Amino acid sequence: MSAETRTMGKRRPYRRAMDGWWTRNPFFVRYMIREWTAVLVAAYALVLLVGAVRLAQGEAAYSAWFESMKSPFALAFHWVTLAVFLYHTWSWFEIMPRTMPAIFVGGKRLARGVITAAGIAAALACCAIVLALALGGGR
Amino acid sequence: MKRSSAPIFWSMFGAGGLLSALVGPALVYLTGIAAPLSWGVPLDLMSYPRMLAFAQHWAGKAVVFLVVALFLWHAAHRIYHTLHDLGLHSKALGQWIVYGPSALLTAWLAWALLSIGF
Amino acid sequence: MAEGDRSPGASIEVEVLRYRPEQDSEPFYQSFTVPYAEDLSVLQALQHIKDDLDSTLSFRWSCRMAICGSCGLMINGIPKLGCRTFLREYYPGRVRVGPLNHFPIERDLVVDIEDFVGKLEKIHPYIIPREPRTLDQGEYLQTPRQLQRYLQFSNCINCTLCYAACPQYGLDPAFLGPGITALLHRYNADSRDGGQAKRAAIMHAEDGVWGCTAVSYCSEVCPKAVDPANAINQNKMASAMDYFLRFVKPGGARK
Ligand code: SF4
Ligand code: FES
Numbered sequence: 001m002s003a004e005t006r007t008m009g010k011r012r013p014y015r016r017a018m019d020g021w022w023t024r025n026p027f028f029v030r031y032m033i034r035e036w037t038a039v040l041v042a043a044y045a046l047v048l049l050v051g052a053v054r055l056a057q058g059e060a061a062y063s064a065w066f067e068s069m070k071s072p073f074a075l076a077f078h079w080v081t082l083a084v085f086l087y088h089t090w091s092w093f094e095i096m097p098r099t100m101p102a103i104f105v106g107g108k109r110l111a112r113g114v115i116t117a118a119g120i121a122a123a124l125a126c127c128a129i130v131l132a133l134a135l136g137g138g139r
Numbered sequence: 140m141k142r143s144s145a146p147i148f149w150s151m152f153g154a155g156g157l158l159s160a161l162v163g164p165a166l167v168y169l170t171g172i173a174a175p176l177s178w179g180v181p182l183d184l185m186s187y188p189r190m191l192a193f194a195q196h197w198a199g200k201a202v203v204f205l206v207v208a209l210f211l212w213h214a215a216h217r218i219y220h221t222l223h224d225l226g227l228h229s230k231a232l233g234q235w236i237v238y239g240p241s242a243l244l245t246a247w248l249a250w251a252l253l254s255i256g257f
Numbered sequence: 258m259a260e261g262d263r264s265p266g267a268s269i270e271v272e273v274l275r276y277r278p279e280q281d282s283e284p285f286y287q288s289f290t291v292p293y294a295e296d297l298s299v300l301q302a303l304q305h306i307k308d309d310l311d312s313t314l315s316f317r318w319s320c321r322m323a324i325c326g327s328c329g330l331m332i333n334g335i336p337k338l339g340c341r342t343f344l345r346e347y348y349p350g351r352v353r354v355g356p357l358n359h360f361p362i363e364r365d366l367v368v369d370i371e372d373f374v375g376k377l378e379k380i381h382p383y384i385i386p387r388e389p390r391t392l393d394q395g396e397y398l399q400t401p402r403q404l405q406r407y408l409q410f411s412n413c414i415n416c417t418l419c420y421a422a423c424p425q426y427g428l429d430p431a432f433l434g435p436g437i438t439a440l441l442h443r444y445n446a447d448s449r450d451g452g453q454a455k456r457a458a459i460m461h462a463e464d465g466v467w468g469c470t471a472v473s474y475c476s477e478v479c480p481k482a483v484d485p486a487n488a489i490n491q492n493k494m495a496s497a498m499d500y501f502l503r504f505v506k507p508g509g510a511r512k
Contacts, residue, residue, distance in 0.1 A: 012278035013361030013369050018427050022224065024334060028424065031472050035221045041159055042214035044167060048207045049248050051170075055194055056251040059187045066185055069175040078171025085163040092160035098473045099490035104405060119160070127165035134169050135180055140458045145467035146497035220470045224424065230463070 034091045040084040043077075093119030148216050148238065155213025158206065166206065194255045204252055208245050215241040269293040269344050270351035271302050273314065276362045284362060286353070287311075293348055300328050300339035303354065303366070316366035323480060326416035330366060331355040336421035336478045359420055359427035372430055373417055373437070380433075380441045380459060385452030403448040410443035410488055412481040419475035419485050425468050432468035433459065435475035435485030442488040461499065466492045 022028040047069075054065035068074060096119050097112035104110070172178065174185040183189050193199040219237040227233050268290050276284035289310055291302045300318055307314045319325040321340045328339040333353050344352060360368035390397065419435035420426050426434045433441075441460060445453050459465050466489050473486035 010279045011363070013363055014276055014278070014284060015361050016358070018424070019226070021424050021427060025474070027474050027477065028472070031474070032221075032224075035217050035224070035470075038214035038217035038221070041155075041163070041210050042218065044163075044171075045207050045210035045214065046244070048170065048203070049211075049244060049251075051190075052194065052203055052207065052248060052255075053251040055187075055190055056254045062187045062190065066175070066187075069171065075172065075175065078167055078175075081171060082164060082167045085159065085167050088156075089160040089164060092156055095471055095473060098476060098484065098486045099471060099493075101491040101494075102409075102487065104402075107401070107405070109409075123161050123164075126161040130162050130165040131169065134184060140462040140465075142458075142461050142500070143463040143465070143467040143496075145463065146500035149467070149493060150497055150501075223428065224470070228429075 033087070034095075037084050037088040037091070040081045041088065044081050044085075089123050090120065093123070148212070148219075151209060151212035152216035153213075155209035155211070158209050159213060162206075163210075191255065194252060195257055197257065200252050200255075204248060207248050211241055211244060267293040267348075269302070269348050271299075271306065272351060272353045273303070273306065273366065274355040274362075275314075275365055276356075277313070278364060284355075288351075293344055295343075295345045297344045298340050299330065299332055299337075299342045299344060299352060299354060302344060302352070303339065314366075315364045324414060326414035329357050329416045329418050329421065331358055331421065336418040338416060338418070338480050341480065357417060357421035359423065359430070360417070368417075370417055373415075373420060373434075376433055376437045377415070377440065380437060380444075381452050381455050382440050382444065384444060384447060384450045385455065387449060387451030397449045399448055406448070407443045407446040410439045410446065410483055410485075413439055413443070413483045413485075414481055416480060418478045418480060419483075422474040422478040424472060424474075425470060429464070429468065431464045433462075433465050435469075435479075435489060436483070438466060438469075438492065439483050439485040439488040442492060457499070460492055461496050466490075466496055469493070 022032045051062075051065055054061040093116045097110075097115040100115070102109050103115070169180070170185065173180045194203060215237045219233050222233045222236065223230065269292075270288055271291050272286045272288045274284050275281065275287045289306050291305045291310075298321075300316075300321065303314065303316050304318075307316075316328070316330070316339070318328040318340065320327075323338050323341040326338075329336060330339045330342075331337075331354070332339070332342050333347065336357060339354075354366065356362045356366045356368045360370060360372075363369045386397070413436055415436065417436060419439075423432075423435055426432050438460070441456050444450050445456060461467075469486075469489045471486065471490055476484045476486040479485060
């Protein structure tokens, strides 16, 4: 039976538009914020990329770049970026229980909160290691 | 049904997302705040000789390359999807707009790191 | 809630999205005042409207006990089952009821789920025995651990709430979507099943798992805790592995 023969002439399915869909539910607003963190992640990657290029261009170029990192604008940018990265860390591990295969412990599915907490703990540990290496090691 | 090429970009998205979630805050704080302000870090933390030595070592090169490239491709994948979310229907166009520049920037990064030498 | 709220004669305003294709050019909200009681569901409010106020109102329902999956509605903007959502959650405010988002509206609160059913038929939603057995060989045995791998995904009641929650499906109806992928995974993950190869092409396609951006609102609204977002996203990993390893894997290159 084709769709035509099965359906009567009065059928006129109404399709609703999707414009502004993400403004209609706080959950979607949060999703959008999570996705938009990418803009500052990209911007930060660009800052480092320019630093690497300046480094390749020699001492004068590199020092000028590092000097520009001390401008109020650059500092403000990095404070905002830090906040956004912290949000990214939280949101990455918040969604993690949904994205990885379930883990069963003693016959029970590991709770979402446990996985998120473990991820954030891992991030804290990794950040601590990076800071320790930069501050202590290498000397 | 055509197989999607998404796994390539998604893998980099995932690796970059995980890496930035794990060490991103510490890196931003160090390179963007602590070092420029000399807050409790060695004064020469990001000095030219030290950074040069870091980037000349093969391991240092690898770290810089992975951090910058993966952060970039992580962001690129999200931005590509966001363009679609906001109404850019053509996935092919979105890929060109976002992955194209990302590829160029990655090449530029590789060039810079290589020209720093070993 | 104050005691007086339950007094006889209490009422609540219910706004219902109406769309009668033979006379309305587009949907509009119609307001009804229905008797309120603490134990009345939104579905019962609709039944009251149809029985006593306006018999032309169309909506779907059957079991009234959250198992048939036919009474999905947008209730104050959130996909829910009408039969297990109660007026008391909104009283004394009004309740706004609409047809499930992202599906074409057929009439009033009835949506066209042809697309969903079509996708369901395509994924081989049944066990394809890994090794055929004859009756006298006995039943297929399964350990509790093997059962656990798919049990949650087998609880789906095809209510399509997750589709109404999924913006990616709304933006592009070609996307396989949450519930169907959860079912696809339910069979793939069953130790008795050997049909994974048959379902692979659908899963690996751009409109398969890769249409998902892990919004994960589907899992929030699912009335049966199926967690369809989990089914999709763990299969991204599986699909990516297959993508990269297909040439080195024994069994060779599947397209
Ligand atoms: S996965 Fe949940 S929300 Fe989706 S159709 Fe099945 S029961 Fe309904
Ligand atoms: S009427 Fe069956 S699920 Fe609500």
